[in-house]
Amino acid sequence: MTSSIEVLSEDLPLLGEEGKDPLEAVARQLLVEIGEDPEREGLRDTPARYARWWREFTQYDPGSVDTLFETTASGNLVGVSGISVWSLCEHHLLPFSCRFTIGYLPQEKMLGLSKFARIAHQHAHKLQSQEQLSQQIADEVERLTGSPDVAVIGRGEHLCMAMRGIRTPATMTTAVWRGALKDSALRSELIALTSDSNR
Known part of the structure; x- marks a missing residue:
């Protein structure tokens, strides 16, 4: 019997696949690995939010520091x-x-x-x-x-x-x-x- 996680994994974009955001793919894979369905209503936009937050946080610009x-x-x-x-x-x-x-x-x-x-x-x-x-x-x-x-x-x-x-x-x-x-x-x-x- 094929598990739901295995089925979902087949639908995931490959990390680095052309045209796909790799951070979103990571988030989708994480959701699958912890037993969630990234296509359910509450999670559908979570990979995009996850990718946006990581980029906002790590690319933060504090402005000038040398006054x-x-x-x-x-x-x-x-x-x-x-x-x-x-x-x-x-x-x-x-x-x-x-x-x-x-x-x-x-x-x-x-x-x-x-x-x-x-x-x-x-x-x-x-x-x-x-x-x-x-x-x-x-x-x-x-x-x-x-x-x-x-x-x-x-x-x-x-x-x-x-x-x-x-x-x-x-x-x-x-x-x-x-x-x-x-x-x-x-x-x-x-x-x-x-x-x-x-x-």
């Missing part, structure tokens, strides 16, 4: 907190949300305020780990400002832990401390200045 201003406040601690992003766990393809605090000691140039969020989003919209994401944000802030004194603190909640395996919510914290911000006094100052936004 810099002259400053006379060199050496004064700057902290930006409460930056919320979504990313995708590269191990399970499940989402995680993360809130970031970014601190740095400006030298001759200050980064425009909105650019911190744009930098975080630029690196979040790809397959990631929270550890890598924190490092990449620090790298970009250091590159743009020319300041080696950078800190990035991330607090994330991961569906790959909450929905699978142990199935419990938890908060993961990552911290990158560079240059003068390795100093415990400056660390404490940044944490104290931004603590209300990180709860």
